[in-house]
Each structure stands twice: as C-alpha cells, then as structure tokens.
Amino acid sequence: MTKTATGTLEKRSFIGPLLAFPVTFWLLLTFAAPFAVLTLLSLHEYPDPFGPIIQPPSAAQFASIFGDEFLVRIIIETLLLGAGVTALTVLLGYPLALWLVRLPLKWRPLAFAVILIPLLTNVVVRSLGIVLLLAPDGLINQVLSVFGIPPFRQMLYTHGAVALALAQVFMPFMVLALYDVLQGTSPRVHEAAESLGASRTIRVFLVDLPLSLPGLRAGIIIVFLMASTAYVSATLLGGKKVWTTGMLVWQEALQNLNAPMAAALALVMTLASTVFALLVIGITRKLTPWKSGAPGSSRSVPGWLLRILDLFGPVIGKLLLASSLLLLLLPLVLVMIQSFNDVPQATVAGFRAFTLKWYDRVLFGGAYAASFWISVQLAAATAVLAIGLALPAAFALSRHRFRGLMALSAFWTLPLSLPHVAIGVGMLKLLQAFTAIPPFLGMLAVHVVLVLPFSIALLQASVEQLDKAQEDAAASLGASALSRFLWVIMPGLAPGLVAAGIMSFLISFGEVTVTSFLTTARMTTLPVRIYAEASFSLEPTVHAVSAILIVVTVLLLMILNRLVRLDRLYAR
Amino acid sequence: MTTTRRQIGRLLLGAGLAAPVHFTRTAVAQPKAGDELVVGVWGGAQERIVREHVEKALLAKYPGVKVSYVLGGTPERRARAYAERGRPSFDVIYLNIFESRQAVKDGVTQAPTDAVPQFANLYDVAKLGGYGVAFNPVTIVYDKRKASKPVTSWQDLWNPEWRGRIAWPSYPGAQGTAALLMAAKIFGGSENAIDIGFRKIRELKPFAAIQGSQDQLYGMFDQGVADISVEFGSFTRSYAETRNPNIEIANPVEGQAIAMNVACITVGTRNQKLAEEWVNLHLSAPCMLAYAQQIYYSPTVKNIAIPADLQPKLVLGPDVAKLVDFDWDVVIRNQPAWTSRFNREIAG
Numbered sequence: 017m018t019k020t021a022t023g024t025l026e027k028r029s030f031i032g033p034l035l036a037f038p039v040t041f042w043l044l045l046t047f048a049a050p051f052a053v054l055t056l057l058s059l060h061e062y063p064d065p066f067g068p069i070i071q072p073p074s075a076a077q078f079a080s081i082f083g084d085e086f087l088v089r090i091i092i093e094t095l096l097l098g099a100g101v102t103a104l105t106v107l108l109g110y111p112l113a114l115w116l117v118r119l120p121l122k123w124r125p126l127a128f129a130v131i132l133i134p135l136l137t138n139v140v141v142r143s144l145g146i147v148l149l150l151a152p153d154g155l156i157n158q159v160l161s162v163f164g165i166p167p168f169r170q171m172l173y174t175h176g177a178v179a180l181a182l183a184q185v186f187m188p189f190m191v192l193a194l195y196d197v198l199q200g201t202s203p204r205v206h207e208a209a210e211s212l213g214a215s216r217t218i219r220v221f222l223v224d225l226p227l228s229l230p231g232l233r234a235g236i237i238i239v240f241l242m243a244s245t246a247y248v249s250a251t252l253l254g255g256k257k258v259w260t261t262g263m264l265v266w267q268e269a270l271q272n273l274n275a276p277m278a279a280a281l282a283l284v285m286t287l288a289s290t291v292f293a294l295l296v297i298g299i300t301r302k303l304t305p306w307k308s309g310a311p312g313s314s315r316s317v318p319g320w321l322l323r324i325l326d327l328f329g330p331v332i333g334k335l336l337l338a339s340s341l342l343l344l345l346l347p348l349v350l351v352m353i354q355s356f357n358d359v360p361q362a363t364v365a366g367f368r369a370f371t372l373k374w375y376d377r378v379l380f381g382g383a384y385a386a387s388f389w390i391s392v393q394l395a396a397a398t399a400v401l402a403i404g405l406a407l408p409a410a411f412a413l414s415r416h417r418f419r420g421l422m423a424l425s426a427f428w429t430l431p432l433s434l435p436h437v438a439i440g441v442g443m444l445k446l447l448q449a450f451t452a453i454p455p456f457l458g459m460l461a462v463h464v465v466l467v468l469p470f471s472i473a474l475l476q477a478s479v480e481q482l483d484k485a486q487e488d489a490a491a492s493l494g495a496s497a498l499s500r501f502l503w504v505i506m507p508g509l510a511p512g513l514v515a516a517g518i519m520s521f522l523i524s525f526g527e528v529t530v531t532s533f534l535t536t537a538r539m540t541t542l543p544v545r546i547y548a549e550a551s552f553s554l555e556p557t558v559h560a561v562s563a564i565l566i567v568v569t570v571l572l573l574m575i576l577n578r579l580v581r582l583d584r585l586y587a588r
Numbered sequence: 589m590t591t592t593r594r595q596i597g598r599l600l601l602g603a604g605l606a607a608p609v610h611f612t613r614t615a616v617a618q619p620k621a622g623d624e625l626v627v628g629v630w631g632g633a634q635e636r637i638v639r640e641h642v643e644k645a646l647l648a649k650y651p652g653v654k655v656s657y658v659l660g661g662t663p664e665r666r667a668r669a670y671a672e673r674g675r676p677s678f679d680v681i682y683l684n685i686f687e688s689r690q691a692v693k694d695g696v697t698q699a700p701t702d703a704v705p706q707f708a709n710l711y712d713v714a715k716l717g718g719y720g721v722a723f724n725p726v727t728i729v730y731d732k733r734k735a736s737k738p739v740t741s742w743q744d745l746w747n748p749e750w751r752g753r754i755a756w757p758s759y760p761g762a763q764g765t766a767a768l769l770m771a772a773k774i775f776g777g778s779e780n781a782i783d784i785g786f787r788k789i790r791e792l793k794p795f796a797a798i799q800g801s802q803d804q805l806y807g808m809f810d811q812g813v814a815d816i817s818v819e820f821g822s823f824t825r826s827y828a829e830t831r832n833p834n835i836e837i838a839n840p841v842e843g844q845a846i847a848m849n850v851a852c853i854t855v856g857t858r859n860q861k862l863a864e865e866w867v868n869l870h871l872s873a874p875c876m877l878a879y880a881q882q883i884y885y886s887p888t889v890k891n892i893a894i895p896a897d898l899q900p901k902l903v904l905g906p907d908v909a910k911l912v913d914f915d916w917d918v919v920i921r922n923q924p925a926w927t928s929r930f931n932r933e934i935a936g
Contacts, residue, residue, distance in 0.1 A: 151811035256798035270663035444671040548631030548659030
C-alpha cells in the first residue's frame, strides 16, 4: 500500500502543485499587495499619512513594541486569551458535536440552526446576552441566589467574560469542523470497541477523540487565530479593562493615524499565531501516525483513569452539553423578544411595548432591504468561489503533498492570522486601484480571501476522512477518474461541502471590518449599514434582521436536508 | 517619540502653508442632471434625517442629481478621506470637532466660506474646520436615585459616594477627550498642562467600567453596573425619557464641554456647488429642527425658531457661549501620547 502510494507520488508529482495553484494565484492577485503594503508600512520610522509607501527601512516600530512592557504584556495576554478561548471552545464544542452526530437525521437541520445562532446574530446582540448573564443582577447570580450563594459582582469586564463571548461565537466553527469527521467514523469501529468491552465514555476518549484529531486540528487553528485577532467583543465585554492586540491595532491605525505602529503590531501578532498554528499541525501529525502510513506505537491508558472517566464522564458531558446549548440559545431568546420591542436602542434589556415597526423597516424600508440583498448575493458568490478554490487545495494538502506545501499552507492561512483591521489599512493605500474595479467584483475578491482559510481547513479534514477503499473499488470496476470524482468522492464530501459552504456564506455575510474600509456609495452591505448605525446608536432593527436570518436558515437547512444527505450513510 | 512629534509638526506647517491654494475659488460649475453627490455620514437616525430633510430638498432644487451615502463611523471615514486626499470619492464628510479642524490643516477638507449662505448665521465656534451642524455637548449623566444631592459641578465626580460606581469614558473619542480636558481644567490644569487631569482621574480608580460608547453606557445603567458617567447629554435625554427615568443629565456650573458634528467639503471635490447646497440645506430650519426634535442635537445657526417646549432640552443662545472650548490643535497633537498614557494609567 505504502509502496504504491509513493509510486503514484513520484509519477504524478505535478498534481500537487497543480492543485495548490488556484488558491495561491488568487491570494497573490488579491492579498499579496495589501500584505506587502503592510510590511512596508511596518518599516516606516514615523507615521506620515501622506508620505510615499517606500521609505528607507527602519526597525523603529518593532523596537518600540519590544521595548514597551505594556505592549509586550498585551501581546502575551492576547495569545493567552486565544489559547483560553480555544480550550473553552473545545470543551463546550466537543460534547455538542457528539450530540449532533447522535441526533436522528430529521432533527439535524434544526440542531444545525441552533449551533449557527451566534453567527446569525449581531455582535452587539450577543454581547448583550453575555452581559445579561454575568451582570450583578444577571441570570447566573439569580440562579445562585436560589441556592443561597452570594452574588459574584465582578464577572463582567474581565478576561473571563471576553473568553465566554468569543467561545460562544466561535463554537460553530469548532462543531462543524468536528461534525464531519465524527460522523464519518464507521459504526463498525464503534461495534469493534464495544465488543472489546469499551463503555460509551471510554469509546469517546479512546476511539472517537483520536480519530477526530484532523477535525480538532482545523477547529483549534481557526478558533485560535480568530480569537487572537478579535477586538469588537473584547471592546464590548472587556470594557477597556481587557486589552487585545486587535484593539491596539484598531486604535493606532484609525484613531491615531499611526499606520506603521498598527502594521508592526499586526505582523508581530501574525508571526506569533502562525507559529502556534504550525505547532498544532506538527503535534496532530505526531498523534495521528496512521495518516501518513507510519506504524503506530501502542499506548496504554492506566486503569484508574478509565474508571474515573467512566464515573464522571457522562455527568460532566451532559453538563457541558447543557451549558453550551444554553450559551447558544441565549441570543435567540433575546432576539425573539427584542425584535418586537418598542424601544429606541437595541441594547435596552427588558420588554416595553409590542411593535412590528422594526420588521417593517428591514423588509420594506428600502435602504435596509437593498443592503440585505447585496449581502446575500455577495455571500453566495463568495461561498461558491471559495469552495471552488479551496477544494483542490484541500486535496493537495491531504493527498498530494510536495516540498514547500507547508510554507504555502502557512501563506494560505495568513488572511486569518492577520487582524482584519490591518488588512483594511493595507487596502486603504490601494484604494485608488481598488475603486477602478467594479465594486461587486472588488468586494468579492477580498471576501474570498477572508473566507479561504476556513474553507481550506474544513475541507482538508473532510478529504482526509474519505474512504480511499471505495475509490479503489470503483477504479477496479473500471470507473474513470472523472466518474470516480463525481460519483464516489463528491457524495462523500457532501457534508463537508455543505459545512464549508454554510461557513463561507456566513463569514462573508457578516464581514464588516474590512468591508467598511472598501464600501462605496453603490455597495453598502448589511453589516456595514448596521455598524454605521451602531456608530451612533443601534436600533432594534438589528434584532429583526437576526430573527429573519435565523428563520431563513432553518428553512434553508430543511430544504437542503431533503436534497443532500447531511451525514455519510455510505460509510456503513 | 520626539521625532514623531517634530515630523507631524512639520507636516502640519506644510499643509497649513499649502492650504490657501485650495481655497482660491474659480468659477464653480452649476450642478446638472446626472451629477452624483457622495456623502459620508453616520447611520441610523442621522442618515434618516438627512435623507428626509436635506436630500429631498436638494433634489427638488436640482432635478436629476443623485445623492449616495457611504455609511460608517468617524474613524473609518476619516482614514479613507486621508487615504484619498486630493482625489476624494466623497464630496461631503461628517466629522467631529477636533478631527474636522485637523483635516482642514492637513489639506483633506476645505475651510468654511460664505459660499454657503447659512455660514453668516453660524455661531463663531461652529465656523472652524468646516461647518458645524449640531452641538452635542458632553456632560455628567447619573442615576439620581444614587445621588445624595444633584450633581452641579464636574468636581462632584470626585465625591466619595461615587467611588467604584463610575463608568469612565474611554479615550480618545469625543466623550473621553472632554472628560480628560475637563478634569485637567477644574483642577487648575489645561490642555497644555494635562498631567493634573491624569493624576486626578487615577484617584477615581477603581472604575466600575470603562465605557466605549453611549449604547454601552446605557446597557451599564440598565444592568446596574455603573451609576455615573460622562456622556453626550442629547441622546442620553432620549434614553432617559424613553427607557430609564432615573437618569439625570447634569448642567455643571463650569459648563458642558463642547462637542460638535461638522460637515466638511473635501478638497478636490468635483461637485463643489452641490456640496455647498447640501451643507446649506443641512443648516436650514427643517433639518435643524428635525435633529433637535428627534435626537436633541442643538442647532449651530442663530436664525432658527425653536418651539418653547423644546428649548430647555437644548443648548441655545447664551448657553452656547458657556460651552467649554479647548485648543484643539494642542489636543490633536498630543492624542497619541495621551492615548498611550490613558491605556496604561487609567484603563489597563
């Protein structure tokens, strides 16, 4: 087996680079320029908004970052926050993914929608939910008071609050990354484990967990990179007591017009998180020797650990599942109530009077409806294009490795590890060139860049999960490469494609940071409109938008469920 | 740091010297059908008001022209206008008081002229760095149930009864800037002697929170996280009236700190006349009244009759003279240094 694999590798060594080409070409076309601008800016000695881009290089910005205790502390804190959020997301997301996989098929669209709720609601709404949860008179303290436990008054505006908020919104990424690989595990494997006397809990830890490592890897990298560049949630729930590098980049770039400092900070952060991503990739490869065909060594787990797992595993698993479902449903409850609430600001908690005017404004208000459609078109086009580019890349990564691919894949991940504000700053310098392109195409090009790292990561895990034996069987029966791709590979990838498609759509649909730099008079996307409103005072229209989105998503998923199987029955 | 400041200073000087060139007015082409005016403005209520009370009037006067909006927050809008200096995609942008004056010095936007007829009726303070379109002063807002006596002075923030209950506004930003400058001023400092301001604010720690926007502050009031802050009085009044009657807007003896929305015409606009007409319509009675009635923004022109019931809620006539103004050149020049200090000493 190994021999034939290497044999094909040598014979067809051009396939890998060929598959890697589309993504690389796209990024060189649309992302390399702003990234180069950013690098040049970081080498400026002092900020000069109107000076030339190319100046004698200076390390002054980097020197002032590393010479500044405060900045170094924030960078470290941000990385730790990213790690904490990632850990929390794994803890809450894993039970959720297991639950999703065990759910009867007809309930899955609904369950998917539940998981996507945080992505369908505006960040302000989500933050409000967390505030209501953690406030001195909030939900947690009210529950505690029932048990006579004195309230915790200092839960808001802490790193914990920010981490919780970020875990909530990044959970969908983790769950979707895990879902595909978890449900791809053949029931025969489970039966084998059972016949060897493994309880359900033990099976989860000793069988499902190792087999889901590729999905976990994708989830961890995505969540960590997003968490370490986040700044809106950090601002809203950290109350400026919590600082992240993303916030500093935003402040330097926009409020102080100090682009060089912003660029340098962004690059330092990117470097640090790329190192983290490579580390995760390396570790998963070590932990999954069977993927590369290397012989695995047997490991044994001490008996006392198994007994502890068996004893506490089910209870803790259920508790975690309940907490993550609560966390996911919290914004839903708020949205449903607030979208009918007759109050002037979206952030007001508490029902005052019933009204339909927010729905009226969204659906018939002209400006809102127009922005809504622009966003839908943009997101749909982005999702299709991104998947088209990411799928070959995913095959290159999992089946046709070649020298230099690791470096290339780090380049593909760059748009995710770079704070979006920084990409915006880079784009600002290219605005003249950008505005020469038709606005929809320009925006599409940039959105695809932002979405690519996600779709590549998700699809790579799916491709790795494909059952190669089925393809070999088809080939032995005389199926051509094309028909193997169409009738064996594509159906096998369907769940992964759906997950990546939904993700890409939602990321593009919600993107505001970069888009708000590029938006023109003719193309105002919905999030930009909402963000602009928030810059004055956010109205409950935003809740109506979220409510409509959630309902539409449920419907779409139900239809989708009729057309495409959301699981891999073929594996059984 | 010294290099940075020197360089910025030189830049300002250069831009200042170059500036008059932009304002030598040549014959301005009349607007014609098909012309498009691009306006950069905040969203929500503000967008609705200008669409209703400025755009419609403009289109009535110049049939066939089109108005397009680029919506967003001030920082993004300003960053874009700077990136596009001289070749703007905007014709009119709305900025805050200090950003607008800096933008004129940097050659990004035009100084105001009497080509806008309502210019003659502007208060003097609204004639700098563009056309002031709304006063929106910053003051102390607080939960009156938690106050032993009404707040009448900026000094009251240092009353021990508020310890641990203050949501200090983040700096930079209109509210945070006003709060810092007022703190310096009432303790004998000024924009040129800011140190005392920082030291006195530090005395107030620990804060209940640092608030980054009016919406965030209202959430804090709702949830009982904080009881007092420094905020725009205008929209806080809407909040108090519609949602939280316990919130009081103070009128300190030292005066409220000035803050202002400013309409700025970009340098290099191809729709000079249309832009001036736009600004003039913004400064006309219907728009000024809509702002006053809907969000309690006070007019910046003297020739507007305000209904009697609205008058006590606005800053009018002699009250405008009482607004505390600052040397915004000094403020903007020091912003990076003060930001850095605020992050480290007050917020972090």
